[in-house]
Amino acid sequence: RVLELTGCAASMVASSRSYADFTPEATFDIKKVDLHRLEEGPPLTATLTREEGLKYYRTMQTIRRMELKADQLYKQKIIRGFCHLYDGQEACAVGIEGGITLSDHLITAYRAHGYTLTRGGTVREIMAELTGRRGGIAKGKGGSMHMYTKNFYGGNGIVGAQVPLGAGVALACKYLGNDQLCVSLYGDGAANQGQIFETYNMSSLWKLPIIFICENNQYGMGTSVERSSASTEYYKRGDYIPGLRVDGMDVLCVREATKFAADHCRSGKGPILMELQTYRYHGHSMSDPGVSYRTREEIQEVRSKSDPISMLKDRMLSNNMASIEELKEIDIAVRKEIEDAAQFATTDPEPPLDDLCSHIFANDQPFEVRAATPWTKLTSTS
Amino acid sequence: MASLGCFLRSGKNAVSVVLRREFSKTPPAAVQVNVRDALNQAMDEELERDERVFLLGEEVAQYDGAYKVSRGLWKKYGDKRIIDTPITEMGFAGIAVGAAFAGLRPICEFMTWNFSMQAIDQVINSAAKTYYMSAGAQPVPIVFRGPNGSSAGVAAQHSQCFAAWYGHCPGLKVVSPWNSEDARGLLKAAIRDDNPVVFLENELMYGVPFDLSEDVMQKDFVIPIGKAKVERRGTHITLVSHSRCVGFCLDAASVLAKEGVECEVVNLRTIRPLDVDTIEASVMKTGHLVTVEGGWPQYGVGAEICARVMEGPAFNYLDAPAVRVTGVDIPMPYAKILEDHSVPQIKDIIFSVKKVLNM
Numbered sequence: 001r002v003l004e005l006t007g008c009a010a011s012m013v014a015s016s017r018s019y020a021d022f023t024p025e026a027t028f029d030i031k032k033v034d035l036h037r038l039e040e041g042p043p044l045t046a047t048l049t050r051e052e053g054l055k056y057y058r059t060m061q062t063i064r065r066m067e068l069k070a071d072q073l074y075k076q077k078i079i080r081g082f083c084h085l086y087d088g089q090e091a092c093a094v095g096i097e098g099g100i101t102l103s104d105h106l107i108t109a110y111r112a113h114g115y116t117l118t119r120g121g122t123v124r125e126i127m128a129e130l131t132g133r134r135g136g137i138a139k140g141k142g143g144s145m146h147m148y149t150k151n152f153y154g155g156n157g158i159v160g161a162q163v164p165l166g167a168g169v170a171l172a173c174k175y176l177g178n179d180q181l182c183v184s185l186y187g188d189g190a191a192n193q194g195q196i197f198e199t200y201n202m203s204s205l206w207k208l209p210i211i212f213i214c215e216n217n218q219y220g221m222g223t224s225v226e227r228s229s230a231s232t233e234y235y236k237r238g239d240y241i242p243g244l245r246v247d248g249m250d251v252l253c254v255r256e257a258t259k260f261a262a263d264h265c266r267s268g269k270g271p272i273l274m275e276l277q278t279y280r281y282h283g284h285s286m287s288d289p290g291v292s293y294r295t296r297e298e299i300q301e302v303r304s305k306s307d308p309i310s311m312l313k314d315r316m317l318s319n320n321m322a323s324i325e326e327l328k329e330i331d332i333a334v335r336k337e338i339e340d341a342a343q344f345a346t347t348d349p350e351p352p353l354d355d356l357c358s359h360i361f362a363n364d365q366p367f368e369v370r371a372a373t374p375w376t377k378l379t380s381t382s
Numbered sequence: 383m384a385s386l387g388c389f390l391r392s393g394k395n396a397v398s399v400v401l402r403r404e405f406s407k408t409p410p411a412a413v414q415v416n417v418r419d420a421l422n423q424a425m426d427e428e429l430e431r432d433e434r435v436f437l438l439g440e441e442v443a444q445y446d447g448a449y450k451v452s453r454g455l456w457k458k459y460g461d462k463r464i465i466d467t468p469i470t471e472m473g474f475a476g477i478a479v480g481a482a483f484a485g486l487r488p489i490c491e492f493m494t495w496n497f498s499m500q501a502i503d504q505v506i507n508s509a510a511k512t513y514y515m516s517a518g519a520q521p522v523p524i525v526f527r528g529p530n531g532s533s534a535g536v537a538a539q540h541s542q543c544f545a546a547w548y549g550h551c552p553g554l555k556v557v558s559p560w561n562s563e564d565a566r567g568l569l570k571a572a573i574r575d576d577n578p579v580v581f582l583e584n585e586l587m588y589g590v591p592f593d594l595s596e597d598v599m600q601k602d603f604v605i606p607i608g609k610a611k612v613e614r615r616g617t618h619i620t621l622v623s624h625s626r627c628v629g630f631c632l633d634a635a636s637v638l639a640k641e642g643v644e645c646e647v648v649n650l651r652t653i654r655p656l657d658v659d660t661i662e663a664s665v666m667k668t669g670h671l672v673t674v675e676g677g678w679p680q681y682g683v684g685a686e687i688c689a690r691v692m693e694g695p696a697f698n699y700l701d702a703p704a705v706r707v708t709g710v711d712i713p714m715p716y717a718k719i720l721e722d723h724s725v726p727q728i729k730d731i732i733f734s735v736k737k738v739l740n741m
Contacts, residue, residue: 105484139517146515153483153520158507164473165508168480168488175436175462175486182484198473205468359514360552362521362576367608367655369552374693382518 025049026319030253036236036243036273042260046252050321053312056098056251057322058330060090060309063114065338066123067282070113070130074286078346079130082144082157086114088281091308092215093118095254096183100262105173107153107166108185110145111215111280115185119152123337127345134355135348141359160186160193163212167199170210170271181209181265183258189220191234200238200271207270211261212238214275215248221284222293235275248276249306279306358382412593420562420594421451421583424569425489427601429459432487435573438465438478439491439528448493449529449588475501475526479508482524482578489573492528495544495582502547509578510553525572527581530558531625531676532725534586538713543677545624548580549653549686555607556653558582560628562592564651567605575607582653584626610657612664616646619670619735622661622687624650627674627726634731643735653683658690665696671704672734674726679708702738707731 025047033041067087073079086093093114096106108115116126121137129136130144137147147155153169156162166184173180186196191214203210214234218225225232235243242264246257257274264272279302283290290299316322357369357380369378415423429435441448443456443466456464467474471492478490492498498505509522531543548556555577559565565583572579597603613628614635621631628649635645646664650657665671671691673684684706691697691704710724735741 107480138515138519141517142515148516148519153480154512154516156508158503161476161503161508164476164504165480165483167473168477168482169484170480171477172481172484172486175481182480195470195472195476198468198470199477201468201470202473202477206465355517359516359518361555362513362518362523364577 021320022050022322023320026315026321028252028315030250030256031247033253033257034235034245036233036238036245037240038242038244041244042256046256048252048315048321050316052098053316053321054326054330056094057309057312057316057327058334059094059118060251060312061331061334062123062337063087063090063093063117064309065334066117066126066341067113069338069342070127071282071286073127073131073342073346079144079286080132082110083130083286084111084144084284085282085286086111086280088302088308089215089217089248089278090114091251091254091311092213092248092276092278095248095251096213096258098251098255099258100181100183102151104180104262105151105153105166105169105182106185107156107162107169107182109159109162109187109190110155110157111187112145112147112155115152116147116149116155120149121147121152123341124344127341128348131345131348132350133345133348134351135344139355140351141355160190160195162186163190163193163196164199167203167208167210170203170208171206173209174206179266181211181262183211183213185213185215187220188214188216188218188225188232188234189223189228191216191237192229200241203271204241207268209265210271211258211265212241212271212273214273215278216275217278217280219280219284219293222288224293233275235273238271238273241271241273243273243275245275245277248278249308249311251308251312412595413599414591415562415566415594416589416591417559417562417565417583418449418451418588420565421569422453422455424566424573425452426455426458428570428573429455429463431601432573434485434487435489436463436465436481436486437489437491438467438474440467440469440493442466442491447491449585451583451588452491471497471500472504475504476508478524478526479504479522482509482522483512483520487523487573489525489527492526494540494585495528495530496540496542498526498528498544505548505554505578505580506551510551512553513577514553521576522578523576525569525575525579525581527569527572528583529585529588530582531584532586532709532714532721535716535718535721536714537716541714543675543709544580545582545653545675545677546682546686548582549656549683551654554578554580554654556580556582557607557651558624558653559651560587560625560649561590562594563598564605564649566594566598567603568607568651571604571607574604579607582625587626605651608652608655608657610651610660611649612646612660613649614645614647616644616668618644618668619672619739620646620648620661620664620668621672621674621731621735622648622650622664623674624653624683625676627676630726630728630731631674634728634735637728637732638735643739643741645735650683656686656690658694661687661691662694662696665691665704666699669699669701670738671700672707672731672738673704674707674731676709676725678711679706680711682706682708684708702740705734705738707734
């Protein structure tokens with residue numbers, strides 16, 4: 001009998017075939033990485049264990065289905081405001097996490113649901129944040145772009161601002177001498193921001209343990225990279241900072257590059273920059289159908305030839321690392337997890353009105369907050 | 383009511399709020415400290431007290447500070463804790479906020495608050511709002527400090543007062559010290575506060591000495607953020623001010639006292655949260671209000687004070703409309719004669735008091 005799974009992304013699947021039937025680990029050729037100011041890059045092969053493969057598969061599938069469910073809920077007007085979906089880019093979030101640990105730090109921009117998950121958030125609390133309920137990861141106070149977990153600093157709405165913030169986190173790592181590093185992500189649109197160049201400068205001067213990662217999904221909102229950037233070689237834009245250009249659709253490529261980058265940082269060499277070439281299936285946000293500035297054919301082509309989940313699935317099946325049934329069970333389990341989360345997210349109550357003025361200041365006495373009229377008395381608590 | 387000499391403004395009746403003892407006759411031994419040194423000592427003591435505190439900004443280390451406020455700190459604490467930055471405000475303010483996210487307690491200096499406009503997104507969107515957006519998961523214990531407002535001969539781009547801009551934003555605490563006791567107590571309080579504090583200094587006050595009592599010189603002397611101080615008691619009219627203008631108010635009060643007008647001078651000390659209770663209590667006593675600030679009038683600190691007084695119980699005690707004395711509503715000119723006429727002068731305060739009192 002096949003057992004059904006519940007629980008977190010790292011679970012293993014039991015199946016009617018014994019483990020001895022499957023290949024416990026296999027080595028794959030991965031695409032060569034383009035190098036900037038580096039003599040050597042990450043290895044040209046990656047070894048994947050069955051356990052890792054199932055974990056990456058499940059996590060990517062969870063992100064995929066979570067984002068698609070968010071799409072659905074948005075169209076039903078249960079999610080409102082901003083909603084920037086990550087489907088297509090799953091290999092980036094999952095691969096990066098595979099190359100660092102949860103005691104390392106990470107910060108990204110607004111396309112952040114996938115990272116909130118890989119950094120320890122649950123689908124339940126992510127979805128409930130999108131629907132603005134009290135069970136949300138930020139208690140409904142933040143919304144799509146402002147989700148936080150331990151060592152994950154959001155979710156940031158202002159394009160580019162997260163990059164110096166990430167360098168500040170890296171400075172703290174160095175200051176405290178804890179051998180941790182900070183991964184600081186930004187998109188191809190943000191890559192032209194002045195503050196990012198200011199951050200390249202200071203990070204290099206002070207040899208901060210920071211991995212800059214440009215998720216190049218070819219479009220900054222509706223502007224293609226050719227129309228926004230005089231140089232589209234984002235991995236070289238750090239100039240004096242060594243850079244790597246990596247296939248962001250291959251979770252193993254991303255993982256190996258991240259491991260390489262993390263080693264570089266932890267050995268005290270200072271910052272390093274990775275460009276992940278990736279693609280988003282959805283438009284920029286839910287208000288963008290995503291086809292006025294690119295063709296449906298292009299989207300279809302990426303889906304059929306480069307889908308990160310399919311790529312991993314094919315690798316595992318063709319190397320006998322898992323069975324089709326096993327992966328289907330994972331799919332079913334993920335679907336259930338998403339459904340349960342959506343159920344919670346749509347039924348959990350909204351935050352109490354008392355929360356209106358809470359969390360303005362940390363560790364402070366309660367104080368009066370000016371309401372819409374002078375006669376209403378509101379109090380803020382920490 | 384004894385009028386206070388220029389020198390001893392903070393010494394005689396000032397009592398540190400932390401200690402509940404009352405001074406009756408002779409104050410404890412006073413030492414003379416100028417505002418610059420008060421800030422320097424406060425930072426030194428807080429750097430020593432808590433390893434997580436560090437200072438970054440342009441010229442704060444090897445130059446000893448553009449205005450010498452951080453003199454000697456780099457020599458004492460070294461590169462790790464006193465960090466010279468390149469001229470990249472947006473970048474280093476963001477780095478400072480990120481360091482605060484990760485558990486350090488940065489003091490981020492802007493050489494003047496005019497340059498904070500380059501970094502204002504980090505102050506507001508990354509620092510001020512994060513604790514709220516994260517529903518309390520991510521506090522931001524950071525101090526942004528630097529000289530604010532007009533100086534002497536530095537012209538329009540270097541003379542703006544930012545009290546109103548930052549005072550507008552929830553999630554920030556905004557303080558504006560006047561004298562050395564304010565500078566010392568408020569900076570210590572700001573550094574110990576777990577929230578983003580905008581600390582507005584004044585360049586022209588840096589060199590001004592004040593007597594500080596033994597109590598004020600204690601290592602744990604802090605002034606609570608959000609409490610104004612009545613610097614001079616009076617019965618006829620309330621003058622509310624912050625920063626350098628507090629001194630002008632006291633000077634105006636001395637002159638007016640000779641004509642029998644007793645002004646009550648309130649030193650705001652904190653712009654946000656505004657101590658409305660102290661203002662209202664004073665206005666309810668005197669029935670008349672003049673606010674005095676260096677910044678521009680439109681949507682300014684004085685405008686907020688007047689609005690609050692209108693909306694609260696003190697309105698019924700006003701015998702005349704409340705009035706604001708402000709900087710002139712122009713970019714700051716360079717020529718001395720023009721500059722002198724761009725800022726509130728003592729005669730403007732006296733004139734306004736007399737108008738409000740219908741003298």
